[in-house]
Amino acid sequence: MAKIVIIGASTGGLPAAYEIKALVGPGHTVTVISNTEIFHFVPSNPWVGVGWRARKDISFPLKPYLEKKGIRFIAEAAAKIDPQRNEVTTILGTVVPYDYLVIATGPKLAFDEIDGLGPERNTVSVCTVAHAEKAYEAYQRLLERPGPVIIGAAQGASCFGPAYEFSFIMDTDLRRKRLRRKIPMTFVTSEPYIGHLGIGGVGDSKGLLEHEFRERDIRWYTNAKIKKVEQNKMTLEVMNEGEKDIPFGYAMIIPAFKGVDAVAQVEGLCNPRGFVIVDANQRSPKYPNIYAVGVCIAIAPPEPTPVPTGVPKTGYMIESMVSAAAHNIRASVNGEPVSSKATWNAVCLADLGNTGIAFVAMPQNPPRNVTWSKKGKWVHLAKIAFEKYFIHKMKKGVSEPFYEKMILKALKIKKLE
Numbered sequence: 132m133a134k135i136v137i138i139g140a141s142t143g144g145l146p147a148a149y150e151i152k153a154l155v156g157p158g159h160t161v162t163v164i165s166n167t168e169i170f171h172f173v174p175s176n177p178w179v180g181v182g183w184r185a186r187k188d189i190s191f192p193l194k195p196y197l198e199k200k201g202i203r204f205i206a207e208a209a210a211k212i213d214p215q216r217n218e219v220t221t222i223l224g225t226v227v228p229y230d231y232l233v234i235a236t237g238p239k240l241a242f243d244e245i246d247g248l249g250p251e252r253n254t255v256s257v258c259t260v261a262h263a264e265k266a267y268e269a270y271q272r273l274l275e276r277p278g279p280v281i282i283g284a285a286q287g288a289s290c291f292g293p294a295y296e297f298s299f300i301m302d303t304d305l306r307r308k309r310l311r312r313k314i315p316m317t318f319v320t321s322e323p324y325i326g327h328l329g330i331g332g333v334g335d336s337k338g339l340l341e342h343e344f345r346e347r348d349i350r351w352y353t354n355a356k357i358k359k360v361e362q363n364k365m366t367l368e369v370m371n372e373g374e375k376d377i378p379f380g381y382a383m384i385i386p387a388f389k390g391v392d393a394v395a396q397v398e399g400l401c402n403p404r405g406f407v408i409v410d411a412n413q414r415s416p417k418y419p420n421i422y423a424v425g426v427c428i429a430i431a432p433p434e435p436t437p438v439p440t441g442v443p444k445t446g447y448m449i450e451s452m453v454s455a456a457a458h459n460i461r462a463s464v465n466g467e468p469v470s471s472k473a474t475w476n477a478v479c480l481a482d483l484g485n486t487g488i489a490f491v492a493m494p495q496n497p498p499r500n501v502t503w504s505k506k507g508k509w510v511h512l513a514k515i516a517f518e519k520y521f522i523h524k525m526k527k528g529v530s531e532p533f534y535e536k537m538i539l540k541a542l543k544i545k546k547l548e
Contacts, residue, residue: 135460176259352372400421425452446479
């Protein structure tokens with residue numbers, strides 16, 4: 132009987148648990164270790180930040196749904212991985228042995244790399260639902276006392292989509308409240324140009340997003356490094372423009388990501404930033420019984436940028452990683468060679484508040500076979516539909532190609548528009 136352990140229970144870890152359990156069958160055990168007792172749909176966090184969603188709308192408790200599928204659940208953060216003994220130890224001292232380990236932890240948020248950055252300091256975030264709730268509290272104060280807004284992504288960030296989405300969602304909400312004229316907005320990013328997204332752009336992402344910024348009177352700074360954040364003032368170093376002090380009454384910044392401590396400290400498992408090095412089969416080259424999926428894996432940037440940028444791991448890509456890892460674990464359990472590989476294609480629906488942009492990049496990093504981007508209200512509607520669909524299926528414990536279904540759903544909505 133094989134013991135399969137998964138660390139993490141978000142958009143990578145939870146589908147991995149369901150798919151692996153379905154593939155290996157009842158003769159083997161699957162255990163999920165998580166630092167939280169709830170699942171929440173991360174792509175909805177920007178909506179939480181302006182009050183369009185609440186925690187109850189996008190989350191549910193993990194234990195009853197996992198146990199219903201025969202999956203053991205341990206709501207304790209992983210503290211140590213011992214690849215020699217094949218054990219994970221939690222912060223409460225629980226020792227969990229494994230034959231196969233799947234790391235799906237997501238990132239450590241590196242707010243500490245910039246003086247004054249983060250929810251406990253001078254900026255807010257939408258990286259977690261708890262952060263998004265704090266962002267909404269700050270937003271309510273902004274509505275009472277309007278002032279300048281800064282939204283963006285710090286140097287080393289690898290998740291630019293939520294920053295763009297939050298800019299346009301807030302703009303839409305402020306216009307509906309007739310307060311936009313009182314609140315100037317500035318977008319700050321480490322990207323070399325608007326719409327780079329950490330992957331060299333997708334189709335006409337530069338033109339589409341710049342057009343949206345111009346239409347909505349949102350200023351921007353690219354090639355920007357955040358030096359420090361004080362109360363109501365952000366100091367930037369902008370390439371070819373020098374140092375700038377930007378005042379704000381509200382600031383939401385996506386930080387750089389790192390690997391979580393329990394993973395980063397394993398010798399030979401990760402790159403210097405703590406991201407797990409994997410081969411084409413999602414396995415660690417040094418520890419073949421350790422797999423990794425999602426934001427926690429190492430992917431080299433497609434090109435150097437003047438200010439460091441990371442590489443995003445989008446939902447469709449994560450889905451293909453999960454499926455590859457699950458099928459390879461089943462093969463290994465059955466004594467067969469591993470052969471499944473992730474596609475690493477990118478499909479993204481970016482909500483702009485009252486419209487949206489769909490991006491398709493196959494593969495994610497250039498050169499590509501397919502590059503496509505389109506704008507329309509159908510994208511906004513499709514993202515809402517997918518949120519409900521994904522949460523519903525996760526409660527049902529169904530593992531399936533969600534993002535493929537999302538594409539079909541989006542195209543159906545587009546025809547109806």
